[in-house]
Amino acid sequence: GESVGLHLPTLSVQEGDNSIINCAYSNSASDYFIWYKQESGKGPQFIIDIRSNMDKRQGQRVTVLLNKTVKHLSLQIAATQPGDSAVYFCAEIENYGQNFVFGPGTRLSVLP
């Protein structure tokens, strides 16, 4: 099947700075995208989602941007905090829930 990939496997940011985590997807027919956060020893936690008919969606301190032209998804975290340290996965849902494809993940490390 087609895959979702991440450009940066690790990202270190200073506490208080903004973080940007990127993701490239390959299935232009995917209709829904999700960002998950996974802390050590825990299951993935839903952060924010976006439908394919949108290009931006904002949550609390997080923003997801979708660029369908270049098949790119990004997660922006404002004022990054130590508690944001985790692995972040992008995921795409294909064919209205027939398949779920996850990226390999990016580890975000917040420096004091």
Added chain:
Amino acid sequence: DSGVTQTPKHLITATGQRVTLRCSPRSGDLSVYWYQQSLDQGLQFLIHYYNGEERAKGNILERFSAQQFPDLHSELNLSSLELGDSALYFCASSVDGTGETQYFGPGTRLLVL
């Protein structure tokens, strides 16, 4: 706490054996999804059940099977286990069958020796 429970938390078994992993979805959720997370393959979608019926299949091996019961809990059966089946197995649940807004359980760590 997502509200999704999985048992057991850890499982150690031998090659060739069969195990059953259990998942209870959040109250009110009708869908259960199973995923495998390994170091070399990442998170892989296995199968999705909605209200007792299989809705979608992903990269699930023929040695693996699942079902969702009338009370909506689900079991993932893994048989003829191989060393490569060692992984974290997650289930997730969602309120409907679209696959959106899934809540993941804490996972079952399976080690096949």
